[in-house]
Amino acid sequence: MTQDSTEAIYDANAGSWARRERVLLSDFTARPFVIEELGPLAGAHVLDLGCGEGYVARLVAEAGAASVFGVDVSSEMVQNARKAIPVGSPCAMVFEAGDASVFTTFPRERFDRVMAVFLFNYLTRAQMTAVMRAARERLAPGGHFVFTVPHPCFPYMRPASAPFFFDTEGKSYFAGVDTTYEGKIWRRDGEGVPVRCVHKTFADYFTALAEAGFTALPKLVELKVTEEHVAFDRPFFEPLYGYPLHVLFRVEAPR
């Protein structure tokens, strides 16, 4: 069976991603931690790789960034990002359609922060390494790079059920590397939205960072459902309590 391209999936589902408040599971379990790790953002110039419809970019703008440049392979997502730029925002926000693994026409030589929020789960190891290299080259001295990915063990721990899963189709942790696992993540209103995970092992992320020229040991956070999430909406979050959902990496620009 031929797989739909990532671009086609996001063009078709752009409406389900458009949001002005926390809606998707990962808006609670991952993105607030991304904003925390990106900080302080006052006056920062930020590069958002795989920006989607700009949800995180808008949070970055709210946190006082001077500019955000986002690139995404789905032109529908980019159109929605442009439409959602807050009127009168002091942050200059620009979104362009393009493949982050080969993108070269950045509007600035250097950025204070680079982020890739759930981009690498759409890329092979080779494509991910190319993006990490671009992130390293574009990062200003003293800046840092933050990215999130599905936890490499998560697809192996969960049945195909709400509110989040990837189907490994019987592939093992090691044999499944660079294989695309189809999955779904749910919104709190009950809608399941298609996502995919080009599987990588934990070691693959460290190898790629080193090959891309990052020299510092990354900070790593294994993100999960917290007690606060469960207290807020038990039926939605409790099925995932105790599972490792996502991993956040933060790595400093090489000196």
Ligand SMILES: C[S@@+](CC[C@H](N)C(=O)[O-])C[C@H]1O[C@@H](n2cnc3c(N)ncnc32)[C@H](O)[C@@H]1O
């Ligand atoms: C799960 S969404 C996350 C969007 C956004 N970062 C967020 O956190 O809301 C993944 C995004 O990565 C984009 N994407 C996938 N492969 C890409 C590529 N090669 N280059 C640029 N964007 C890509 C998809 O189009 C989609 O918008």
